[in-house]
Amino acid sequence: MRARSWHASNTFRHTEFPPERLAAERELSVSVCLPARDEERTIGPILETLLGLKHQGVVDQVVVVDNSTDGTAEIARNLGAEVHDQECLLPELGPVLGKGDAMWRALGVLTGDVICFLDADTDQFGPHFACGLLGPLLCRDEIAFVKGYYRRPFRIGEVTLPDGGGRVTALTARPLLNLFYPELAAVEQPLAGEIAARRDLLERLPFVTGYGVDIALLLDAHREAGLDALAQVDLDVRQNAHQSLRELAPMAFAVLRALATRLERDGRLTGALPSTFLLADEDELQVLSADAVERPPLAELRAAA
Numbered sequence: 001m002r003a004r005s006w007h008a009s010n011t012f013r014h015t016e017f018p019p020e021r022l023a024a025e026r027e028l029s030v031s032v033c034l035p036a037r038d039e040e041r042t043i044g045p046i047l048e049t050l051l052g053l054k055h056q057g058v059v060d061q062v063v064v065v066d067n068s069t070d071g072t073a074e075i076a077r078n079l080g081a082e083v084h085d086q087e088c089l090l091p092e093l094g095p096v097l098g099k100g101d102a103m104w105r106a107l108g109v110l111t112g113d114v115i116c117f118l119d120a121d122t123d124q125f126g127p128h129f130a131c132g133l134l135g136p137l138l139c140r141d142e143i144a145f146v147k148g149y150y151r152r153p154f155r156i157g158e159v160t161l162p163d164g165g166g167r168v169t170a171l172t173a174r175p176l177l178n179l180f181y182p183e184l185a186a187v188e189q190p191l192a193g194e195i196a197a198r199r200d201l202l203e204r205l206p207f208v209t210g211y212g213v214d215i216a217l218l219l220d221a222h223r224e225a226g227l228d229a230l231a232q233v234d235l236d237v238r239q240n241a242h243q244s245l246r247e248l249a250p251m252a253f254a255v256l257r258a259l260a261t262r263l264e265r266d267g268r269l270t271g272a273l274p275s276t277f278l279l280a281d282e283d284e285l286q287v288l289s290a291d292a293v294e295r296p297p298l299a300e301l302r303a304a305a
Contacts, residue, residue, distance in 0.1 A: 002182075002183045002227070003182060003183055003184070003185045003186040004186065006183070006186055006227055006228070006230075007186035010136075010143075010228070010230060010231040010232065011186075011188075011231070011232050011233075011234070012132070012135065012136055012231060012232070012233045012234070013132075013233070013234045014128040014129075014131060014132030014135070014233055014234060014235050014236065015128075016135060017131045017132055017134065017135025017136075017138075017139065017233075018131065019053060019056050019058050019127055019131055020056075021135075021139070022058045022131055022134060022135060022138050022139075023056055023057040023058050025138060025139055026058070026134075026138040027138075028112070028113035028114050028137075028138060029060045029061075029111065029112045029113045029114070030058070030059040030060050030061070030112045030113070030114045030115075030116065030134060030138070031059070031060065031061040031062075031063060031110040031111055031112030031114070031115050031116070032050055032053075032059050032061065032062050032063070032115075032116045032117075032118060032130055033063045033064075033065060033103070033106050033110055033115065033116070033117050033118070034046065034047075034050075034062075034063070034064045034065070034117075034118055034119070034120040035065045035067075035086070035099050035102045035103060035106070035117070035119075035120065036064050036065065036066050036067070036068060036072050036076075036120035037066075037067045037068055037072075037120075038068045038069060038070045038072060039068070039070075039072050039120040039121050040068070040070045040071040040072045040075055042120060042121050042122060042123060042125070043064070043072050043075050043076055043120055044075050044079065045125055046118070046120060046122065046125045047062065047064070047075075047076055047079045047080075047081050048079060049125055049126065049127050049130075050062045050081075050118075050127075050130060051079060051080055051081065052127065053127055053130055053131070058127075058130070058131065058134070059112075059116075059130065059134075060111070060112060061082065061110065061111055061112055062081045062082065063081065063082045063083075063084065063106065063109060063110060064076040064081050064082070064083045064084070064120070065084050065086045065089070065102050065103075065105075065106045066083055066084065066085055066086060067085075067086045067087070067096065067102065072120075073085070082109075084106070084109055086102045086105065086106075089102075089105035089106065089108060089109065090105045090108065093105075097209035097210070097292075097293055098209045098210045098211070098213075098292075099193075099210075099211070099213060100207045100208045100209045100210060100211075100212070100213030100216075100292075100295075101207065101209035101293070101295060103117055103207060103213065104207035104209075104295040104298075107199075107202060107203065107298055108298075110199075112199065113198065113199055114134060114137050114138065114196060114197070114198055114199065115196065115197060115198075115199055115202060116130055116133050116134055116195070116196040117193065117194070117195050117196070118130065118133075118193070118194055119193040119194065122238055124237075128235060128236070129148070129194060129235055132148065132233040132234075132235050133146050133148055133194055133195065133196035133233055133235075134146075134196050135233065136231040136233065137196055137197070137198060140231075142228065142229060143229060143230075143231045144197060144198045144201045144221070144225045144229040144230070145195070145196075145197040145198075145201060145217075145218075145221040145225060145229060145230050145231070146195065146196045146197065146230075146231045146232065146233060147187060147188075147189065147190070147192055147194070147195055147218065147230070147231075147232045147233075148189070148192045148194030148195070148232070148233055148235045148238075149187075149188035149189040149192055149232055149233070149234060149235065150189070150192075150234065150235040150236055150237055150238040151236065151237050151238075152237075152238055167248060168191060168248055168251050168252045168255060169189055169190065169191045171252070172252040172255050172256060173190045173191050173215055173255055174187075174190065176255070176256065176259050177190060180259065180263060180268070181219065181222070183222075183227055184218065184219075184222060184227075187218065187230075187232060188232055188234075189232075190214065190215050190218050191214045191215060191255065192214065193214060194235065194238075195214070195217065197217075197221065201221060201224065201225055201229075202298075203297060203298040203299045203302075204224055204297050204299050205217060205220045205221060205224060205297055206220060206294045206295060206296055206297055207294065207295040208258050208292050208294050209292050209293045209294065209295060210254050210292040211250075211251045211254040211255065212254040212255050212257060212258025212259075212292060213258075215255050215258055215259060216258040216259075216261075216262070216294075218230075219258075219259065219262050220262070223262075249277075249279060250277055250279065250288055253277045254292065257273060257292065258292070260273055261273065261294075276288065
């Protein structure tokens, strides 16, 4: 019943937050960040849209945190975005350990009171992706963390099915939430990379460095701020490239491990968690590391300095 009540009160449509409303009502500064890796095909249209929102007064800063070998960074700079090589952010910590690490390090160059993270590989990107996520934060004082959700068509070669994407979400993340965090069972897409949050909350959260970052941020935001401070926004449709089942298996394990680590932290799970994932590779087993590093909350680092 708690999840049903939250779904009714804290689920929004992107159409509730047009650019004109946000530009007129917002009192907080806004940064939008795109972690990017070899996204020269999609980065241009996305940035043109976001920089248009900057011109309209919806956002103040558009940043690309880049880890590319193609022309992604050059395209972004030519369009007028602020571009940072992810390896140049806190280099004293060594190589960046995945998307979550890049997001955590990016907090040091993002200046907004509200921070929005968007994926850089979205086809048919529109302003509603940013506006929808930012809307509850800029228009509702009690909201601190927002997740996007959408229908995900499944594309196989030249054929696109109307639904069927988000397989790790459907088969791993949502069943886990229903079982261990039933108050979060109404979160439509806990693994969505489209999130927005108040800076002061993000600085109080640890960041998983690997693929588990999205579910970990959701669980930690819920623990830190409470269910009523969370919201989700329907962003209609998102189309991106899909991975093979073989590639999804380690991702699903990373999601499971991030959740299990939090159960362990809260005293709900005991025993050492495995640090490797065995993946069948024809006639032999491939051993993959699953012992993801977690970056500590930035607020703790500042307090210790």
